Amino acid sequence: MNQPDRPRCDETPAWRALQHLWGEGARGFDLRNAFKTDEGRLAAFSQHAPHVFADLSRNLIDARAQALLMQLARECGLQAHRDAMFAGELINNTEERAVKHWLLRTPRGAVSDPDLAEVHDTLDAMLAYASQVRGDTAITDIVNIGIGGSDLGPQMAVAALEAYAVAGKRFHFVSNVDGHEIDGVLKRVRPESTLFLVASKTFTTIETMTNARSAKAWFESQGGRNIARHFAALTTNISAAREFGITTTFGFRDWVGGRYSLWSAIGLPIAIAIGAQGFRSLLQGAHEMDMHFQTAALESNLPVRLGLLDVWYRNFHGFASRSIAPYHSHLKRLPAYLQQLEMESNGKRVDAQGRAMGVETSPVLWGEPGTNGQHAYFQMLHQGTQVTPVEFIAVKQPAHDLGDHHLQLMANAIAQAQALMQGQHDAGGHRDFPGNRPSTFFVLDRLEPASLGAFLALYEHRVFVSGSIWGINSFDQWGVELGKVLARDISARLASGDVAGLDASSAALVRMLSPR
Numbered sequence: 001m002n003q004p005d006r007p008r009c010d011e012t013p014a015w016r017a018l019q020h021l022w023g024e025g026a027r028g029f030d031l032r033n034a035f036k037t038d039e040g041r042l043a044a045f046s047q048h049a050p051h052v053f054a055d056l057s058r059n060l061i062d063a064r065a066q067a068l069l070m071q072l073a074r075e076c077g078l079q080a081h082r083d084a085m086f087a088g089e090l091i092n093n094t095e096e097r098a099v100k101h102w103l104l105r106t107p108r109g110a111v112s113d114p115d116l117a118e119v120h121d122t123l124d125a126m127l128a129y130a131s132q133v134r135g136d137t138a139i140t141d142i143v144n145i146g147i148g149g150s151d152l153g154p155q156m157a158v159a160a161l162e163a164y165a166v167a168g169k170r171f172h173f174v175s176n177v178d179g180h181e182i183d184g185v186l187k188r189v190r191p192e193s194t195l196f197l198v199a200s201k202t203f204t205t206i207e208t209m210t211n212a213r214s215a216k217a218w219f220e221s222q223g224g225r226n227i228a229r230h231f232a233a234l235t236t237n238i239s240a241a242r243e244f245g246i247t248t249t250f251g252f253r254d255w256v257g258g259r260y261s262l263w264s265a266i267g268l269p270i271a272i273a274i275g276a277q278g279f280r281s282l283l284q285g286a287h288e289m290d291m292h293f294q295t296a297a298l299e300s301n302l303p304v305r306l307g308l309l310d311v312w313y314r315n316f317h318g319f320a321s322r323s324i325a326p327y328h329s330h331l332k333r334l335p336a337y338l339q340q341l342e343m344e345s346n347g348k349r350v351d352a353q354g355r356a357m358g359v360e361t362s363p364v365l366w367g368e369p370g371t372n373g374q375h376a377y378f379q380m381l382h383q384g385t386q387v388t389p390v391e392f393i394a395v396k397q398p399a400h401d402l403g404d405h406h407l408q409l410m411a412n413a414i415a416q417a418q419a420l421m422q423g424q425h426d427a428g429g430h431r432d433f434p435g436n437r438p439s440t441f442f443v444l445d446r447l448e449p450a451s452l453g454a455f456l457a458l459y460e461h462r463v464f465v466s467g468s469i470w471g472i473n474s475f476d477q478w479g480v481e482l483g484k485v486l487a488r489d490i491s492a493r494l495a496s497g498d499v500a501g502l503d504a505s506s507a508a509l510v511r512m513l514s515p516r
């Protein structure tokens, strides 16, 4: 099914039924009563999916709302849209591209897609290279230069899998065009022991190219000669990388979106950190989640349930944001990664046909690891005037064996979810908490390559589901282009001092910040 054929969610019978349910009392749903009156609530609203347990029972949803949301998914053609993605149809209609990041984690021979052999050939070559770098004790520092999807995924995953990382290598991630960032890294590394990875799908992104030029100039100014040994490029634009002077290259295709690219050659820093076996496990975990998404009945399909809950919260409850609370320090970059995944995918004001949306789309995602967030913004989550659903991510087995840290960490995660729901009513005035605040609680047994892969694929598919219900193209990002174009104009003006035709505010800032 092509995107233009999809019905508008807000014109379906299920949407009208949901509106009716909302008006008839769903807006006044009380979690405390729901648990009191329904002994089966936990069982009905929790489930296992590959490598992930999810407790959705503390969300403001009941069986009737869930059933209507499932009906909505059917009326919106969710299954056909999902199957179109997995069939390689051009569902990224504004760029006329297929959406096949899932193919990067599909085992050799498992589907008949014509690109699968190339995927595996590239993967084998990249993993062989990663093994070689891991074994090369003369290389101590890996500097990844990339931004957005060419930075956030690898950076998040390398941190998340720190417990599995090879000894003797330091990983640095340079993304910002702000020279302070690369300057700080270059001061800490030596040319003979550093490998620079220039990661860019397009190999044209201004930040990445500026940083790559500075890295190359620094390398050569320090007497570095062997670019082939000290630079590799991860890109769909191999010819541009060669022109830049990099001959060690690993490619991927335009059907991998930047924010979906950590499974591709962009994942090379992850493969160097955790090794070929570890990287294959990451892919395997994600593949298991792909299979779950494709085959589980909608009612027990975790990405479907989560994506529909997101629609229910955004469009009926009106919740404008969602807070991500990973109770594991190694997941410190997860909120930033999920921000791009969800907000760049679903932050759209028109549907796939270009018509103005009649309903709200992506929420704002934000967060910090627990327990740090508790001592910063949880006050607002408990007693603020806005309700923000919270997503707890807990890991049963810690990667350390220190004292009672983990027990306390887990106790805090559970207690916060409990406090949000329960509230406090008789303490008086400032001490009262309304409670009835929703949360989802995910549990992974261990933070390991396979479970991380599964969790990330779960999130990718969840974003697909809400985007699909909204009828938007989750796979383009035209909204970032205008700023890029204007920045080019302002760069020239800062250099020349020319402010002709600018608005008064921009002109004043150009005058103030011009180095002239």
Ligand code: F6P
Residues within 6 Å of the ligand: 147, 148, 149, 150, 199, 200, 201, 202, 203, 204, 205, 208, 258, 259, 344, 477, 480
């Ligand atoms: O400008 C946004 C964006 O295109 C993201 O979608 C992408 O992840 C990032 O820039 C980096 O792009 P590239 O990998 O082509 O350098």
